[in-house]
Amino acid sequence: xxxxxRALYEIQExxxxxxxxxxxxxxKPRYFEDILRQMxxxxxxxxxIVMLTGFFTGGVLALQSAKSLKSFGAxxxxxxxxxxxxxxxxxxVLTALMIAGRVGxxxxxxxxxxxxxxxxDAMRGLGTDPTKKLVAPRVVASTAMLxxxxxxxDLFGLxxxxxxxxxxxxxxxxxYWNTALRSLAYNDVLEGLMKPLVFGFIIGxxxxxxxxxxxGGTRGVGRSxxxxxxxxxxxxIIADFFVSKIVLEFRY
Numbered sequence: 001x002x003x004x005x006r007a008l009y010e011i012q013e014x015x016x017x018x019x020x021x022x023x024x025x026x027x028k029p030r031y032f033e034d035i036l037r038q039m040x041x042x043x044x045x046x047x048x049i050v051m052l053t054g055f056f057t058g059g060v061l062a063l064q065s066a067k068s069l070k071s072f073g074a075x076x077x078x079x080x081x082x083x084x085x086x087x088x089x090x091x092x093v094l095t096a097l098m099i100a101g102r103v104g105x106x107x108x109x110x111x112x113x114x115x116x117x118x119x120x121d122a123m124r125g126l127g128t129d130p131t132k133k134l135v136a137p138r139v140v141a142s143t144a145m146l147x148x149x150x151x152x153x154d155l156f157g158l159x160x161x162x163x164x165x166x167x168x169x170x171x172x173x174x175x176y177w178n179t180a181l182r183s184l185a186y187n188d189v190l191e192g193l194m195k196p197l198v199f200g201f202i203i204g205x206x207x208x209x210x211x212x213x214x215x216g217g218t219r220g221v222g223r224s225x226x227x228x229x230x231x232x233x234x235x236x237i238i239a240d241f242f243v244s245k246i247v248l249e250f251r252y
Contacts, residue, residue, distance in 0.1 A: 024135070031137055051153070
């Protein structure tokens with residue numbers, strides 16, 4: 001029962017924390033330089049990992065689907081399968097999990113280190129709101145950059161699927177790209193961009209929440225970092241289900 005109450009308390013605290021972070025965006029001062037700096041760290045620093053993840057995910061999709069499609073005589077639809085799987089589901093989710101591991105851990109450890117070295121207390125003493133200065137820029141940056149990183153992952157995933165289809169399945173290049181691009185409807189692209197917005201907000205707020213609430217010295221920093229990555233990854237998967245359910249309800 002204690003675990004149940006503790007979980008409810010954490011949910012309540014996280015909800016209030018997220019609300020305060022969003023509310024602080026509408027109050028001055030606004031730290032645009034900090035937002036741009038965090039966007040550079042999150043976006044530019046993660047792009048190589050995202051490219052690799054997308055490329056090999058697309059290649060694996062093409063390889064794994066080849067046998068099943070051959071049994072139905074539908075190898076020509078490989079491009080369609082790769083495109084729909086990446087844009088709707090795998091691109092947003094895998095990108096979010098990669099960013100949760102890299103960015104979420106970085107945010108939690110950075111803010112946790114500032115807490116244990118009393119830098120946060122010093123900011124409050126000088127009249128600076130840590131939520132506006134530290135939390136809001138990171139939440140905005142992660143929410144804004146994740147859709148862009150997802151587009152990169154989708155693009156490289158399609159390229160990976162094309163290379164495997166070309167050299168392994170001996171599929172015609174024009175046929176692959178025609179079936180891939182023609183299979184994507186407006187709703188598919190919209191769903192593939194809605195999910196990263198939600199995921200980016202989750203990763204940013206979770207990383208900041210566990211970082212700001214770090215206790216226990218340097219050992220607590222490591223604990224907060226682990227909790228941030230695990231919690232963000234779980235919430236991304238849960239949010240993926242509910243966003244998919246909502247989108248499918250409106251689509252059909």
